[in-house]
Amino acid sequence: MADRLYTSSEADEILSALRYETRLEKAVLARMAFSLSLVRVGTKVPRSPNFSGAQINRPTFFGEHELFLRTVLGMAYKKPDISEEELFSNRSLTKNHIDHGMGLLGELFQECGRSGDALLARVVQEVEFAGRREQHGQGLDIFIGRTVLQRTELVMELNNTARHANSHLAIMGKPGTGKTQFLLKILADIRIQSHFQTNFIYFDYKGDVVDNQRFLEVAKVQPFGLLQGGQSLPVNPFILPAYDEQTVNVSAREKAESFASINAKLGVVQKGALTEAIRAAYAQRAGSPAPYPDFHDVYQIVSRMYEEDNKKDDSLIEVLRDLAEFDLFWRHGSDVQPIDRLSNRTILIDVHAMPVLKELVAYLVIERLYKEMALLPDSPVKDGRRTIRTILVIDEAHNYLNQKNMFLQRIIREGRSKGIVVFFASQSPNDYQQKFFNFQELLEFAYIFQCEGVSAVSVQEILGCNSKSAKELQTEIARLEPWQVISRSTEKTEEFVKFTAEAFYKCY
Structure with a gap:
């Protein structure tokens, strides 16, 4: 039974540099490299024939977790019995993963601005998400309603990469038409179908969602009411991945x-x-x-x-x-710690009681989410389904879309590969016609409830129909009954479809 192994010279060089920069012990870095390589490439790790690097001692590397790590290797390689040579030797699977993982750690260290803290956070994220890979890529097929005439069931395949370029969504309609209940039904379905692994951050501008206790229970949402009973949002917008x-x-x-x-x-x-x-x-x-x-x-x-x-x-x-x-955000001396990561939390931020600063609070939270998103590994795709990690939900978005939020724009442009999605709820398709950013082009799903004063151009751009159909739909949209919706059709022979939307209160 070997009690030591030697890394490659290349791995040793990276290990020495990381020890100096991060102040982490050699064995800790070796375990990080081993874990990162195992989740990145699994059994396809390249063999490492070089033994001229650093010495890694068996007791130091495994500590109290030798049986656990042996079991992990056995599961990854589908071998009930990992031999001693395969487990820990100069020709072992462990050495191969340490050497390969050191190269990955070196790359991540550069991406994280040579920050030890940011590197640790990035590795934890990668290993955590990979550990839930059994459910990654799970289909999010949401039943949204039935067509008005034929009563055909409609299903929104939210994360089907073969059918949709992205998963961004907009729901439009004047108050009282059913758009909020429709949105809550979609969110509840997503939470349940994803086994609560897909999260969302909901900005509640009217304060009606925070009072819906059934929704908070079903979707497992943590609410924060700003300027209500001294409650603040345990988020610090000044936390950075590095402090150089x-x-x-x-x-x-x-x-x-x-x-x-x-x-x-x-x-x-x-x-x-x-x-x-x-x-x-x-x-x-x-x-x-x-x-x-x-x-x-x-x-x-x-x-x-x-x-x-x-x-x-x-x-x-x-x-x-x-x-x-107003203590809107976390401050030093608080009894609670600031949220370390927004992207894995499901929270509702109720800003309806705030007389000012609603948009600024949203802006700062969105900035924080984008900074986290930039450090995430790409969201995995399995069987044509991309994992959706987090949904940013902006209610009453017509109050916000005219703000030049560069971080929101970046999330919409770049979020697809990271599994970060944006849902808007607003009063009209006209709200998305902004000269500084083409929201319509990047909204894959658009649902129009009854609206008044809708321009034909906005209808055409948001539904992707021709100009003649858009002009005809102007009148149709103004006359829609509550719960009736116009959206793009999934059938190639039809430009749009008219259906009766599902409601949260009817389903839950």
Whole structure:
């Protein structure tokens, strides 16, 4: 029984560099490399014939988990008995995965901005998602209703990559037509069909969904009511994958642009002051266990800057004061820890009680989600079905679509490969006609309830029908009964279909 093995010289070089940069022990890095390789390539790991690198001792590598890791290898290779030579030797499967995994770790380390903390988070994400691979790619086929005349059942194949380019969705209609109940039914079905592995983040602008206890129970949703009973959102928008000078500077500029895109009163001077204050706030927290500021830190720094320059309070001070005093987001000294990852949580953010800052809160959460998304491995596809990890749900989206949210645009453009999807609920197809971004082009699913004043152009673009059909549908859409919907047809011989939508309260 071998009690040691030797890595390849290439793996040793990467191991030495990572030990210096991350301050992690050699055995810890070796186990990380082993796990990452096993979930990435499984039995297709290349053989490693080089033994001139670092020595790895058996007791140090396995610790108390030798039986567990032996079992994992046996399951991966479908062998009930892994021999000693296969388990731990210079010709073992373990050595092959360590050497191959070191190369993968080196690549990830560069992608994570050479940050040890970001590398750990990335590896955990990869191994966690891979560990649930049995259910990855599961079909999300949602029964949405029956056609008005033939009563034919309609099923939305949400993550079928053969039929749909993406899974982004929009539901449009004036209040009282049934669009919210339709949306809740779809979300509940997704949660149940995915065995609660597909999550969502729901922005509730009206406050009607947070009161639907049955929906919260069925979909297993954690609600957060901002400005209600002192509740805040345990999210810190200043948490970054790394805290080097470049990452902090880029994030500070992006935050300033975010504020300016929501508040037109913030000019160049205010953006510059905010950028400088955010940088100073990070410097103030540098080296601490939580090296990120909160809005109280930033507000205090900007207040001092204004006081020193004898400047009067302006719109920037007002916004920061509201963010700090209302405790909308997590702050240092809180009794709870900030949410480490939004993309694996199902939460409802109720902003209906907020007189201001609704769009800014949404913007900052969306920015955080995008930053997480960028670090995720690609979402797996099995049997033509792509795993959907998280759905961003924006209710009353007509209040938000005209904001130039670059992170929302990036999620819509880039989210497909990562399994991140956007659902909109708004009052009209006209809401998606924005000159700065073509929302219609990237909405794969569009459901139109009764609307008034709909333009033929918006109908044509969002349904993909010809101009003649779009003009005829203008009148049809205005006359729809409650629960009746116009959408694209899945049949090649039809441009659109008219159906009666399902409702959450009827199904659950």
